[in-house]
Amino acid sequence: MALRLTSTSRVPGRPMSNVRTIHRLYIGGAFPRAASGRTFDVLGPDGALLASAALAAGRDVRDAVVAARAAFPAWSRAAGYDRGQALYRVAEVMDDHRDQFVVQLWRSTGGTPDAACAEVDAAVDRWTWYAGWADKITQVRGTVNPVAGAFGTISLPEPVGVTAVLAPQDSALLGLVSVLAPAIVSGNTAVLVASERYPLLAMGFAEALAAAALPAGVVNVLTGEVAEISPWLAAHQDVNAIDLAGAPGALADDLAVAAAGNLKRVVRFVDPDWTAEPGLERMFATLETKTIWHPLLSS
Amino acid sequence: MRFEYGSAPEGGSRITLRGSYGLFIGGEFVSGSSVFKTISPATEEVLAEVTHGTTEDVDRGVAAARLAYERTWSMMPGKDRAKYLLRIARRLKERAGELAVLESLDSGKPIRQTRDVDLPLAIAHFYYHAGWADKLAYAGFAGNAAFSARPLGVVGQVIGWSSPLLMLAWKIAPALACGNTVVLKPAETTPLTALAFAEICAEAGLPPGVVNIVTGDGLAGQLVAGHPGIDKVAFTGSPEVGKEIAKSAALWGKRLTLELGGTSANIVCADADIDAAAQGIVEGVFVRQGHACCASSRVFVEAPAFDDLVAAVRCRMSALRSGDPLDESTDIGAVNSNAQLDNIIELARAAEADGAVRWSTPGTVPDRGFWFPPTMFTAVSDEHRIAREELSWPVLTVSEFTTREEVVERINSTRYGLSAGVWTPDSAQSAWVAARLRAGVVWVNSFGRLDPAVPFGGFQESGLGREGGRHGLEAYLDLPGTGTADV
Numbered sequence: 114m115a116l117r118l119t120s121t122s123r124v125p126g127r128p129m130s131n132v133r134t135i136h137r138l139y140i141g142g143a144f145p146r147a148a149s150g151r152t153f154d155v156l157g158p159d160g161a162l163l164a165s166a167a168l169a170a171g172r173d174v175r176d177a178v179v180a181a182r183a184a185f186p187a188w189s190r191a192a193g194y195d196r197g198q199a200l201y202r203v204a205e206v207m208d209d210h211r212d213q214f215v216v217q218l219w220r221s222t223g224g225t226p227d228a229a230c231a232e233v234d235a236a237v238d239r240w241t242w243y244a245g246w247a248d249k250i251t252q253v254r255g256t257v258n259p260v261a262g263a264f265g266t267i268s269l270p271e272p273v274g275v276t277a278v279l280a281p282q283d284s285a286l287l288g289l290v291s292v293l294a295p296a297i298v299s300g301n302t303a304v305l306v307a308s309e310r311y312p313l314l315a316m317g318f319a320e321a322l323a324a325a326a327l328p329a330g331v332v333n334v335l336t337g338e339v340a341e342i343s344p345w346l347a348a349h350q351d352v353n354a355i356d357l358a359g360a361p362g363a364l365a366d367d368l369a370v371a372a373a374g375n376l377k378r379v380v381r382f383v384d385p386d387w388t389a390e391p392g393l394e395r396m397f398a399t400l401e402t403k404t405i406w407h408p409l410l411s412s
Numbered sequence: 413m414r415f416e417y418g419s420a421p422e423g424g425s426r427i428t429l430r431g432s433y434g435l436f437i438g439g440e441f442v443s444g445s446s447v448f449k450t451i452s453p454a455t456e457e458v459l460a461e462v463t464h465g466t467t468e469d470v471d472r473g474v475a476a477a478r479l480a481y482e483r484t485w486s487m488m489p490g491k492d493r494a495k496y497l498l499r500i501a502r503r504l505k506e507r508a509g510e511l512a513v514l515e516s517l518d519s520g521k522p523i524r525q526t527r528d529v530d531l532p533l534a535i536a537h538f539y540y541h542a543g544w545a546d547k548l549a550y551a552g553f554a555g556n557a558a559f560s561a562r563p564l565g566v567v568g569q570v571i572g573w574s575s576p577l578l579m580l581a582w583k584i585a586p587a588l589a590c591g592n593t594v595v596l597k598p599a600e601t602t603p604l605t606a607l608a609f610a611e612i613c614a615e616a617g618l619p620p621g622v623v624n625i626v627t628g629d630g631l632a633g634q635l636v637a638g639h640p641g642i643d644k645v646a647f648t649g650s651p652e653v654g655k656e657i658a659k660s661a662a663l664w665g666k667r668l669t670l671e672l673g674g675t676s677a678n679i680v681c682a683d684a685d686i687d688a689a690a691q692g693i694v695e696g697v698f699v700r701q702g703h704a705c706c707a708s709s710r711v712f713v714e715a716p717a718f719d720d721l722v723a724a725v726r727c728r729m730s731a732l733r734s735g736d737p738l739d740e741s742t743d744i745g746a747v748n749s750n751a752q753l754d755n756i757i758e759l760a761r762a763a764e765a766d767g768a769v770r771w772s773t774p775g776t777v778p779d780r781g782f783w784f785p786p787t788m789f790t791a792v793s794d795e796h797r798i799a800r801e802e803l804s805w806p807v808l809t810v811s812e813f814t815t816r817e818e819v820v821e822r823i824n825s826t827r828y829g830l831s832a833g834v835w836t837p838d839s840a841q842s843a844w845v846a847a848r849l850r851a852g853v854v855w856v857n858s859f860g861r862l863d864p865a866v867p868f869g870g871f872q873e874s875g876l877g878r879e880g881g882r883h884g885l886e887a888y889l890d891l892p893g894t895g896t897a898d899v
Contacts (some may be wrong), residue, residue: 259865260866295829369663374659378876404867
């Protein structure tokens with residue numbers, strides 16, 4: 114068994130809800146129904162009904178982007194150390210509720226209980242790995258530039274703003290944290306579109322974010338049909354970047370074209386291996402570089 | 413054809429123009445099917461005939477670049493690529509005086525700018541990137557031991573008219589250093605220094621096809637940017653065209669960098685040294701003409717300093733001399749083309765109709781050529797087109813602000829985010845403002861400086877990716893995930 118994150122059980126800021134039969138969306142720190150009131154059935158690997166999930170559409174996208182934009186100034190300006198603390202708390206809540214995640218993952222995906230345990234542990238480790246980057250990415254990504262003339266110049270990474278993150282369809286929990294964490298660790302806020310097959314894991318994860326008291330709006334989670342939700346995000350003028358991990362090829366091409374309308378930064382990797390150490394590229398993809406020039410005394 | 417430029421400092425040197433230029437493809441000049449004339453915007457005199465690149469020409473250019481990529485350039489050790497870049501840099505240096513004159517003639521920029529700013533920077537870009545060619549493995553990308561710095565392939569580059577040779581250097585130097593080959597389309601109105609650069613490539617013995625120059629109009633640019641045989645597009649130009657290129661690149665799965673300009677802002681705080689700020693703004697905006705993409709500057713002045721700043725700027729603007737770009741005492745040259753002159757006249761008229769107050773420097777402009785006097789608008793609202801759109805010519809719009817929160821919000825409310833200046837001796841204040849502006853470059857108590865070691869590029873709709881510095885290499889290397897698509 115993997116080394117657990119905490120040696121003592123912590124008391125979450127708010128208990129995670131145990132079992133919902135009708136799941137909701139996660140927008141601005143609250144758990145609203147879809148604006149249309151629509152839901153869809155979530156089936157297990159054996160075809161049995163597991164629960165109902167909210168079926169999000171354009172209005173929910175709009176609300177989620179508004180919430181993400183509202184959260185951006187405070188989250189992006191927070192000290193890297195403080196963002197790191199907030200993200201470590203999420204990892205602790207996940208770890209505390211390890212058994213719940215394992216059961217949910219196993220019920221949703223099938224496979225063996227051991228495989229489910231291993232994926233939950235890997236997801237906690239992945240989230241913890243990214244959390245530590247919050248106060249380090251600036252040093253790795255930034256530069257001090259040697260220029261001609263009496264000027265000091267530095268180039269610093271800055272978050273692009275609101276990111277739309279399409280969670281991978283096939284990797285229910287590890288894939289989800291592997292695309293969400295790199296977007297928000299540097300100060301972006303996110304609208305996450307859950308895997309169509311595994312929305313319950315995404316909503317379980319949203320419960321963990323709420324229980325860990327991650328500031329409202331930093332992450333917003335939509336469940337439903339990717340082909341219905343994602344075009345709204347790709348065309349949205351107040352979304353600054355889009356990660357296409359969860360879009361199948363032809364849809365991803367369409368979304369990339371729509372994203373050009375306001376020059377969203379498009380994050381697109383081919384055949385990612387979610388179990389491999391991630392590297393830095395996914396974090397870099399939602400960072401801008403700002404250069405600041407200061408005159409120096411010349412003699 | 414020969415041009416006298418007696419008052420320019422290169423003394424007795426002359427430039428030699430051929431009457432007619434072909435396209436530079438596969439290491440030699442080849443003729444095309446039709447030609448157009450490039451003129452001096454200061455006199456409307458015809459300088460040379462230049463070839464219109466057609467679909468077949470672009471095909472030939474891309475094929476030559478592909479062959480050179482596969483047979484020589486991508487296989488060559490970095491240290492050898494570095495030597496070619498050093499040769500080019502050396503040749504540019506040797507021909508700098510002549511190139512500065514050529515640039516001023518063809519673009520209308522004053523000789524002091526081309527000679528003292530554009531040429532030294534263009535040369536520096538080649539020296540800087542020559543040094544990277546054999547050090548890419550040490551550039552610190554990807555944190556991945558398995559990573560080897562691979563080039564992308566054939567790069568299509570389309571550049572603008574504001575600093576033609578400098579922009580060419582921005583595009584070609586890093587592309588070649590990283591092992592790519594290039595098809596470059598210079599602006600329709602300023603092809604001559606790119607063609608002179610083609611001669612320099614030949615003089616430097618650069619393997620044929622590594623650099624190809626296809627001249628022509630916007631259609632030729634579309635052909636280069638949209639060619640299925642290229643792996644990456646790098647474009648400098650208008651936001652509208654940039655977005656179209658972004659769509660086509662997304663469709664074809666090509667890598668992309670865009671440098672699209674937009675408005676830039678100068679913030680003058682009440683405690684600023686008003687004379688220094690006025691000098692810096694006039695110098696940075698009018699005289700250096702930045703890059704023209706940093707030129708359409710909105711000036712925001714904290715209310716108590718407004719009158720003083722406007723008076724100080726007006727005083728300095730009055731001292732600017734418009735005239736012959738080749739004359740050393742000229743501060744302001746000619747507008748690059750008739751179309752751009754029409755554009756700026758139209759925007760100025762619209763601003764006046766909307767209630768903005770126009771002040772232009774007194775004096776007359778020459779009868780021939782394209783001229784617009786240094787101009788400042790006050791009583792400008794943030795909604796005026798002149799405050800929101802990228803202009804093709806330096807114009808100041810000056811408005812007041814009351815709090816730093818307000819001014820930052822107003823500046824950040826545009827779709828763009830290229831550059832900004834902050835004027836205050838209070839370093840806590842300037843740091844506060846610089847941290848919050850959504851802009852790719854912020855100059856504190858200065859404006860418009862550039863350097864090859866510095867990444868340059870915009871936030872939001874001002875662009876995509878960075879050019880220059882270590883960051884700029886990423887645009888020309890096959891790194892996962894950061895492009896429009898991995899293919």
